Amino acid sequence: MGRPPHSAAVVSTFGPLRDAVMPRLAGRGRPDHVALTFDDGPDHLSTPRFLDFLDARGLRATFFLLGPMPARSPGPAKETAAAGHEIAVHGWHHRPLLLRGPRAADDDLARARDAVADVTGRPPVLFRPPYGVMSTAAVMSTAAHLVCRRLGLTPVLWTCWGEDWRRRATPQSVEHTLLTDLRGGGTVLLHDSDCTSTTGSWRTTLTALPRILDTCQERGWQVGPLREHGLPGLPRG
Template sequence: MDARRTALLAGAATVAVEAAHLAPAAARLAPVGRRLRPGLAGHGAPGHVALTFDDGPDPASTPRFLDGLEALGVRATFFLLGDMLERAPALGRELTDRGHEVAVHGWHHRRQWRPSPRRDARELRRTVEAVTAACGVRPTWYRPPYGVLTAGLLAAARGAELRPVLWTAWGRDWTDRATAASVYRTLLPDLRGGATVLLHDSDCTSAPGAWRSALGALPQLAERCAQLGLTLGPLRDHGLTV
């Protein structure tokens, strides 16, 4: 076998491995997710809307969300980053003390395109341990950064006894142009029974101050759910089958 053919076969094998690694990420695509894995995509009970936040806890912004949600009488699920929780463990405990659900978003917020099974498993275990220790409860849910659920991350989540879940509606609240009105307007077409809403309670990976747009949209979001006769709450009440 000549060197060129060997190189081509090696390249094809690499592509095949990486394609298999990325295959579960197809659940992020709305039509695929609805058809193949509705629970993984976040489609839950028809009378309920799950409210979720990523990227915290952040001492600069998360307390504002806690107060805003308290005023609305709403509880939510917070997907925590391990490196953020490490800096503010008391805030993690406050989340559960105030009735919210905590979940795992990974240790770092980064794209995990290439296979690294040991790293994936190690970081998820580390995050589960940190969340359990700081918040006083063991997390149930896992959402990968950017919604990219690779085969390696899926296996790591199963090994850590976590249930992966993505989202069906988002507010695009991470940009420097986002406003409360734009976030609500973006959410509205997908705001229906069974939806899982993605917002962010931190700007650690977003434009500075972008979290204010999500916070400002919460009253309208809660009001719209009430108008539709829908309960707004955490994933634990969403009736997901994943």
């Protein structure tokens, strides 16, 4: 996801307050479950590797797709949906919504939603804003939320990430960073594509995944998509 300084401050400053007063936006679900989510795909080189790994584990996840990716290469998106994973939308342009006007934000989300629906055959219902700029600070300006409501999209962020987009990230650093903040009911943010990250970073993520999932199992947490996470106001899968 690659975090510019201005948006990183928004997320980190308001994260605890967001988790407490807006659990659905934060991705806070039932305490015996962890939601596994991936951003920025699908990519024809990397996403099939994640699908194979998850299939071998008997797990499903939520994939937040960037609109141009399935539009350019629809195969991986179709495979992800056919494998039973939850398909969500990450916008079209990977730019913070707060830096764009209401009309541009509406066009961006509608274009991405329609592209994902055309490829997968089903309109997405969940949305993750690029850089997470839909935290408490963003609520003060409700344009993005109004756009989501009009398009039938529910925004969901995350409670912990592995910072797997960083140039110096290693499987060990991704695992440590993510597990330090992970609690039951949390939503994990990782990336199955390096289109907005350091080249090849998806390999780091894929290498870190087994230990992350093993730790969830050791702690007695089920792992699955957001539709099974028990988010307030959303139907269970």
